[in-house]
Amino acid sequence: MVERKEHRRRLLLALFFFFLGFRRIKCRSDTSSEDADAMFALARALSGLPSSWKPGSDPCSWDGVSCSAGRVTGINLASRGVSGSLPPSIGSLSALTTLNLPRNRLSGPLPLLPNLSSLQSVSFEDNAFESLPDSFFAGLIDLQSITLDNLPLAPWSLPRDLASSAGLVELSAANCSLSGSIPDFLGSLPSLRVLRLAYNHLSGTLPPSLAGSGLQQLLLNSQQSSSLLSGRIDVIGAMPQLIVFWIQSNAFTGPIPDVSNLTALESFNARDNALTGVVPASFAATLTLKNVSLSKNMLQGAFPQFASKSVSVDIDKGNQFCSPAPGPCDPRVTMLLDIAAGFGYPLLLAKSWKGNQPCGANWLGVTCDAQGNVIVLNFANQHLGGEISPAFSNLTSLRQLFLSSNDLVGSIPASLTQLPQLQLLDVTNNSLSGKVPTFRTSVTLKLEDNPKLGDDSGSLFSSTSSPAALIVGLIVAFVVLLACAAALLFHCRKKNQSKKFERIASDSTSFKIGLDGLSKGSGGISSGSITSSDQYSTEAQSMHISIQSLRRATDNFSDANILGRGGFGLVYKGDHNGTTIAVKRNGYDSTGNKGHEEFKAEIEVLRKVKHKNLVALVGFCDDDREKLLVYEYMAGGTLTEHLFQWQSSGEPPLNWNQRLVIALDVARAIEYLHSLAQESYIHRDLKPSNILLDKDLRAKVSDFGLAKLAADDQKSMQTRLAGTFGYLAPEYATTGRVSTKVDVYAFGVILMELITGRKVLDESQPPEDIHLVALFRRRFSHEKDKILTEMMDPTLELNEEAKKNWAEVADLAWHSTAREPHQRPDMSHAVNRLAPLVNHWQPTNYVDEDDDDEPSMNLTKRMEQWQYNDTTSTSTFDSSLK
């Protein structure tokens, strides 16, 4: 019936076209017939299909096929014994949302599905597919669930494209030849709840991004790689929704963390790893636990007693508990374990410290007297990290303590001075810092080779020889004390002044939907000029800063110096040879090669682009374990803080002139990036939290983590989606095509935010008004006369001239956010329109206490100096404002 109707329609069409003189008879643009062709191809390629799958019949009537409005939306063929390989044509079923083919005998390569942007659920497990193409996940932007378990695939690793599937809830890829490390972006996928990667060839550590993720099931057990998964598991302490955690048969180390925030934990299997330390009370007390398996580790201390009545526990085999049943340990064992906790429970000590008798049992580093008192602890040169625990002070019989040639950080705890028998403390050759507490004079202290250890107070008084020296010493001490007090006072005042905008806030409402490495250039993206060799370019090498210097500069990365935190890790404030710096730490996965390439690439890009309105890279550190970038410090914080958080900081809102200057600064920075002579860059993640301000509220653009090198001959290219919702140009969000106009769009959004004082996405508004761009454009098109009164930031007080300027900027914002990229102006146009507005600035509310210093220089003159020409350096510019 359906067939006949279709036939008649085709016949009529054919006659119609015939009479118009067209030779082509078949109408190929009919979408449902395209779906039909793809389904016929699928039916021809597979065997063992249900009998209803007859080529020529309506595919929507086939068993397991669902349709909507003539389009195929679902294919469900589970456990049917279907064999054959999937034809590429399946990739043209662009309305498909479900592709469920588990437990069949399908083979061959998995097809590319770049056009299936509606695909939500994919199930391929238990088949015989042989390979998964590199760009398999490209374009699957709506993906919510995918299962690839038990597939004999050729070795592959999780591609970065997957980061674009921001709605992914379940990723199940166990036993399918996955290799490489667990990529950091997985932890940042906001909806991910289930991650099953067991029985693969994974290596490396748990990514730090898992902290704060909403994962409920994390299954990583039984890796087959030679190095297995390793490192510490502390991050699970910050995964409050975790229910199932399986890591058995790997090489994880360190202690089980405090899990008091995990309120739903049911199954914890860490059997057969190298976990050490005391099982934390919070773990044994977790009432939701149903299964616990901890056998074959190096766990120490008291045998845990679980609070939950219904828990099944496997823990008794192959651990280092002090006794095989619950009950307290010998006090010396408890003390020694407290000490080991400071070092992070190193495996070396866990291997040797067995049982409940530390004396006479060859415990590494422990020497006792005949009465069984610990008198010497010798941990010299044992690769210990971590800190010197205050718990040493409980070991009152201790006489000699050797900790030399390790990698200990932190300070020497004052409680060590309480040890009544102590004769010798040797901490030479570590990275200790802080003040040395005052020990009795009978204690020999060896403190050399700890660059940050302040030992002046110790030496000054312990080596007194003559009364004169003592007096000189006292005077010096007094002067030093005074200077310290003055410095402290000054520091405190300064801190008060700048406190308000010190933090680099992470935009809580905006949400990064992808991270994309520079070095993974593909298609139209030229990465030729980015070095991919193992060496940094010579220019870059000169920017290398040692990890020791950075530890010194940031007070050993103390929490007090944290400026901000985000998906990239932490940013610390530091003082490097008198210059204030910002240090970005943990931004890169230090284990994977990819992370390394990205890190190098970011350095090379930042080294090449230099502009007064771009935040400058001061240097970097590429240590074995740490990759850090060092930027100039921006005292004014982010534009987000000034625009949207001024109320909480108590600062006045930005005035109109300041906003114009900021807009022009940003426009110049982006114009520069777009128009570099040999290679131009696209920023791709322009937003207020990436615009930093100096103390004079002049703006610099930062965060080039997503910048792309645009080949000159190519105006637009396809790329993986990355950026932040709200600021993404429509063509970029839907097709991934990126051009310089993507930045123009984001700039237009920022202009709207500057003139309205509203965030691009404002959840407090009624639904139709949440999106500032939509609201603004609607008003601009239909009620242009009222837009000024309705959309202007109420904190702005504008005179008639400034109101005209406001309308001018509104117009620029409107053009910059045009739907079609070609309708948006170039960045140079934005600069040309903004520059005269800044020039014509009326000095109504300009206040400058130091005006008298340069009476000859009037405001117009100053403004001229504000005009950037590339020969003025930032420092001359800054001094002209003082």
Ligand SMILES: *[C@@H]1O[C@H](CO)[C@@H](O)[C@H](O)[C@H]1NC(C)=O
């Ligand atoms: C995806 O769509 C584009 C444009 O419509 C087309 O050229 C391409 O062949 C399609 N790819 C697949 C795999 O169907």
Ligand SMILES: *[C@@H]1O[C@H](CO)[C@@H](O)[C@H](O)[C@H]1NC(C)=O
């Ligand atoms: C892994 O998958 C293969 C098929 O690829 C299957 O034969 C094997 O039993 C699976 N192993 C496990 C542990 O499930």
Ligand SMILES: *[C@@H]1O[C@H](CO)[C@@H](O)[C@H](O)[C@H]1NC(C)=O
């Ligand atoms: C548990 O959560 C609270 C509140 O978020 C936090 O302050 C605390 O540090 C967390 N505890 C652990 C052990 O992570």
Ligand SMILES: *[C@@H]1O[C@H](CO)[C@@H](O)[C@H](O)[C@H]1NC(C)=O
């Ligand atoms: C957990 O315990 C239940 C019964 O208590 C058992 O059926 C299940 O197989 C166990 N799971 C694991 C992973 O041990």
Ligand SMILES: *[C@@H]1O[C@H](CO)[C@@H](O)[C@H](O)[C@H]1NC(C)=O
């Ligand atoms: C010393 O031991 C006591 C009792 O075991 C304990 O409460 C205290 O916390 C310990 N002191 C340190 C610094 O660990």
Ligand SMILES: *[C@@H]1O[C@H](CO)[C@@H](O)[C@H](O)[C@H]1NC(C)=O
């Ligand atoms: C300092 O300690 C390291 C190990 O942390 C060791 O390799 C090195 O030889 C030590 N240097 C001296 C001078 O003892």
